Amino acid sequence: MDTQDLKNKAADLKNKADNVNPEHKEGPVASAIENYTSKLPSDLFLWAALGSMAVSATLKIMKKDEEALFVGQWAPSFLLLGNYNKMIKLAGYEKDK
Numbered sequence: 001m002d003t004q005d006l007k008n009k010a011a012d013l014k015n016k017a018d019n020v021n022p023e024h025k026e027g028p029v030a031s032a033i034e035n036y037t038s039k040l041p042s043d044l045f046l047w048a049a050l051g052s053m054a055v056s057a058t059l060k061i062m063k064k065d066e067e068a069l070f071v072g073q074w075a076p077s078f079l080l081l082g083n084y085n086k087m088i089k090l091a092g093y094e095k096d097k
Helices: 003-018 028-037 042-061 065-072 074-091
Strands: none
Touching: 028 074, 042 065, 042 074, 065 074
C-alpha cells in the first residue's frame, strides 16, 4: 500500500467519523444521566471529596494504610464528577433536545 492509498483511506475514515453524529446530540443514556445529575447541588461533590480525605486521614492515623489509600483515592473522582455536574449546569443539558 503506497502513501496515496493510505491518505485516501485516512480521509475516507475521517469523513465517516464526521458523519456519524452531525448534530452532536447526546444519546439517551447520557441524556438520562445529565437529567439526574443536573439536579444535584455542586457542593455535594466538594463535600464528598473533603469527606473522603478526612476519612482517609482518620484511617491513616488508625494505622490502616491500605484502607486509607483506597478511600483517599475517591477524592479526585468526586471532584471530577463535580466538574462534570457544573459543566452540565452551565451548558444546559436540554440544549441538545
